[in-house]
Amino acid sequence: MMVESASETTRTTPSNQNGVSSLSSHSDGGGGREGGSNGDTNGEISPVDLLHLQQQQALQAARQFLLQQASGLNSPSSNEVKQSPVQVPVSMAMLTPQMISPQQMQQILSPAQLQALLQQQQAIMLQQEYYKKQQEQLHLQLLTQQQQQQAGKQAAKESLHSPGVPGLRGRKRSNTAEDLEARRCSPYWLEWVWQQQIGNKQLAFQQQLIQMQQLQQQHILNLQRQGLVSLQPTNPMQSLQQAMCPGDLQQLWKEVSGVQSAEEALKQQQQQTGEGLDLSTNSTSSSFPKANTHSTLHSLHNGQSNHTPKRDRYRDRARLFEWISSFSKADLGDEHLMPYTKGGPLSSSHHEEHAGSHPLYGHGECKWPGCEALCDDMGQFIKHLNNEHALDDRSTAQCRVQMQVVQQLEIQLSKESERLQAMMTHLHMRPSEPKPFNQPLNLASSGSLLKRESEAYPEGLPHPPTSAAAPITPVRQGPSVISSSSLHSHSHSHSHSHSHSHPHGVGPIRRRIADKFCTPIASGIREELAQNCEFYKNADVRPPFTYASLIRHAILEAPDMQLTLNEIYNWFTRMFAYFRRNTATWKNAVRHNLSLHKCFVRVENVKGAVWTVDEVEYQKRRPPKMTGSPTLVKNMISGLGFGSLNASYQAALAESSLTLLNSQGLVNPSSAASLNMLHGMGHNDVSSTVEQVNSNGSCSPTLSPQQYGHQVHVKEEPTEVEEDRRSVSLMATITHGNMALPSDRDDRDLEDELPTDELE
């Protein structure tokens, strides 16, 4: 067993180096691993694309199903849908991004969901119809305008031959000055003036159309994010083309991009982003581009581009960059977008300095949107880049478009991540919930939020965190504290003592809340920390582990499994906000524990002394109670993966739940039920807990076929040992590995003494 922990330690060492961030990134990496593997199989397709694809397929199937349902083909009884048949398709659908049949959809979605989908689908159709009508109306207006333009032209020409110019005056009475001017000017000049007038009007309509398109796109995008509309129909080019003739579109986009056509630009963007990204907001969603586009359009359309004073052009460019900088500061400057922006196209100039590779250069061609110019080598490419994509309006506009592409993708990604987290949460897959739910992409907000929470508590109180922070965290943070508080009984005993002293102490409340929701019950210290390291790092909540287990964890987590006292201190402060204050107290406790427990061995080093963990001693530390417990309990505990529980808690569990376990038949593979029974013991709400767990845990909604066999070990309580040995847990694949150590000795104690076979 030493070997096990040692190997695990070495395996996870790298991630430990970075402390908290590595923990979160690891859990993220776990989540992303699935996407990553998908990406591998699909070559260039990114996980986001796959997500979209999957979503598209699901939604398509949903629509199909809804249509069927609407036509009365299916009338599922509400109860049936919710029950067991749901489970497998969900997991299968999650694991394999294949086409989901309407039947599957029916199974996946609850009747309420289906009904909501149906209603929303209808609403969407209505809205789309409305938009379509609006488009048609506008298009009609545009056509009318064009006809008027033609007629006007004719009239103007006619007016040249007739001195009175009645036709012109009659039609354009408002522009008398220009009429007079037109009468004085040459036919060509007059035509130009006329074109300008008509053109402006037409442009206004075009702008109107575009804006409407954008509105529509935005709306559909919103719906899309809610999972109601697939991505396909929202192709901005399609809808734009519906509303505007290709020529107009091309013209419009030529004005923006300067060279490439709109389709080319968009296609290029779509190719780069991998799918029909909603670009509708690209051109005019922000105030500046709208104005700029319009002004550029205006001048170009009027044939004045060459007449534009240099000063104006520079002013335009200045505005462009002003806007871009404001964009990057404000729009993308949101904490969650900033990091991406930094690595995004805007920062490509930074990459230019790095010889050898360039994000805009690949496969011998320029990757600038819409360029694809062939460049033999880097030097040529740089030359090309400087010549063709220099700092001008066009490049700036293209850059702006790209920025919006990225922004849209990020938004989409955040939404999808959020959805994924929600799905995983729903399916008890124990995601690192706080992070994605609080904010889309970064951890900063959660940190700040939690900090805000923690800062709300006055400093200097004897034990404010446990009592004060408790009420919020369980609800807010869900699994983090839930799972943590599942271990409360021994390490929180003290805290609870404080809580109990309050008439409305939060300790018991928190405990009860935890019990109620304890799906991922009794997770080990490693998992707990792995999943909620951000939480503990930011929230002033006491970790539900003993000093001894924490110290041990810190030491075993270290590269060479040894730490100086100061390093242990640092680990504590790094990992837990709680240990960033009252330092004298807990440091004393740490020292006390180090000295007190034989399992901590002080080793003289060249530099000084380091502390190591004597696993044998650690395991010897508290066996009596457990050994005294009936074999059944121990088997169950080990079989269910109770390994991560620390000694006292296991003992408490074993002892307290003995009768209940015996009476309720623990051999039931539903680990959740057993666990919750265990955990529920000693509380008043045992029955409810058991009930809930039975409903949740006995069925296996999240288990794929391959893990089904290990459901007992995996689902609710994947211990470190279990993870190491079997690595079948879905959760393990997600959150596995950064805290690779058995948190408590009794885990392996039980594992060794009592093979899990006995249970199976």
Place this chain on the structure above:
DNA sequence: AGGCCCTTAAACAAAG
């Protein structure tokens, strides 16, 4: 009630 565990506090000493 007693034992065990955990935490906190504190005294003390040695080393840096």
Place this chain on the structure above:
DNA sequence: GCTTTGTTTAAGGGCC
């Protein structure tokens, strides 16, 4: 002399 490190004792609370 001060701080850090390490040891030890005591007390209190929870749990069984």
